[in-house]
Amino acid sequence: MEEYEIAIIGGGPAGIMAAIAASQNSSSVVLLEKNSSLGRKFLLTGGGRCNITNQKPIKKLLNIYPQKNFLKHSFFTFTNEMLLSLFQDKGLNFIEEDEGRIFPMSEKSSDVLDILTDYLDDVVITYNFEVSSITDDFIINDKIKADKIILATGGITYPQTGCNIKNYSLTSQPLTDIKYGLVPLITKEDLSDIAGITLYDVVISYKKSKVKGNVLFSHVGLTGPGIINLSNEISQGLDYNLLENDPDFDIEIAIDLCPDFTREDLKEKFTNDFQLKGKTMLKNYLKLFLTNNFIDFFLAQSDLDGEIQLSKINKKSKNRLIENLKRFAFEITDFNRDLSKVTIGGVDLDNINPKTMESTLIPNLYFAGEVLDLHGPTGGYNLKIAFSTGYLAGLSASEK
The missing domain is CATH 2.40.30.10 (Translation factors)
Structure with a gap:
């Protein structure tokens, strides 16, 4: 059985960012993806152009969300400036369109995904790994043992990209009603x-x-x-x-x-x-x-x-x-x-610590992205959730 300090389930934007953040402090990180490649749904965002975030000032940005109090710490921990600098450091620049929407200058979501993947050199990536079970002592599919797990499995939208309603039953974490969004x-x-x-x-x-x-x-x-x-x-x-x-x-x-x-x-x-x-x-x-x-x-x-x-x-x-x-x-x-572009509902925020993304019911279990009961309107707001909560979850898990 393979053993890791941190196992991240889901290779979308939240999972990738969690892996990037976790690998800064830990050399034992595995990213488990059920598809043969990362970011399959991510490539569809913004009509393939990738509306990566929204450039509104952070306080105005937070006011857009119904769950602004929960998101506050993650947004201040991983700001838009930090997000965009990850890509600018590797030569990818951005353009701002109406209502503060930010797109890569190349207008290709694949360019954004390529750079994110470049940051995963210190992460073990296991493809075609569909998680079917997680035991109480964090054994995944009877094959991988982890000290800490970050669940970033997404919602129910675009099932052809790997999203599956069964992912909500991987843990005993309480859920709110699951609904279609956008x-x-x-x-x-x-x-x-x-x-x-x-x-x-x-x-x-x-x-x-x-x-x-x-x-x-x-x-x-x-x-x-x-x-x-x-x-x-x-x-x-x-x-x-x-x-x-x-x-x-x-x-x-x-x-x-x-x-x-x-x-x-x-x-x-x-x-x-x-x-x-x-x-x-x-x-x-x-x-x-x-x-x-x-x-x-x-x-x-x-x-x-x-x-x-x-x-x-x-x-x-x-x-x-x-x-x-x-x-x-x-x-x-x-x-x-x-x-449907996003999922409304998910893991109940009442049982998640907003300063770490860790479950308050199951120690060492973290959540990030669309699997949580978090959503926003169109315009880069939902990718912002994924990147910021993913970063905070990865950072918190690696520092604990």
Whole structure:
């Protein structure tokens, strides 16, 4: 039986960073990966461009997360400056895009992964090693004995990359409900005729939750940053746990297509414009508010005649026009589950020491990354969690 001081299970960003940090203080570290290569899911991040982190100042960054108090110590222990310097020291530079999103200048996630792998020279990497059991005395698959274990097995998303819901049962650590996160929505409405169209800077609402962002229509439903971020609120609002059952849908979301106008603003504008531009057809007038290739769909869903002149629109139709511009509704029938980007839920944070990532129930057992009940919106926030918690777990395990 092989023996190591530290065994890290999972070769994603959290596991790799844990191995890098652990190897700084320990010469006996093994990284166990079930695939034939590291970072298979990591290569997909940011559409293959790798949105490695978000460059907001650390206090503003923390305020983005529901679990900001838990994350505070890990974020200050392993900052964005420390993260980016790892790559800059090996010649990889970065660019900052809108909303503080950071990408490698090469726009290749493979370049980021190659450098991370370069830092693992002092780590034993065992590929094609799927962990099926961990005993109380830290014997893994009856083959490896470790003094300390770091679990960085990820969530349930992209199972083709190695994520597996069975990983949650490797330890007796308490769990919260496991749910889909950052996931596109499937609609009852047929959107095939407008697939590929994007609505920019609209406001999407679900019950009391509102998100401003872009909406992209797909053949089966809605996606884009605004929808993806709102999906977390939808998922958390549904009563389900993927360890036991699937979500049951009966919900509606609405899009404010004119967030810069109130209903009263539109009413006043229409009253004036319908008189001044009376001969203008409605479908042409709507170009002031909507992207051209979305107008026909909007009119059909609103039961309005696009050929009618503005001066001939009655009060009832005008009110319906205002209502649909401010609240264009879609019935949601499911998540597009195969495209879920992160997992909501996981190992309960109540039983994890945020200053070390060590379990408070099982000594010498650490957790990092998506396996924990941690998540954020799109924009580099989730990789930030993985890198910082992974680094803290590896550092803590090696120093203990």
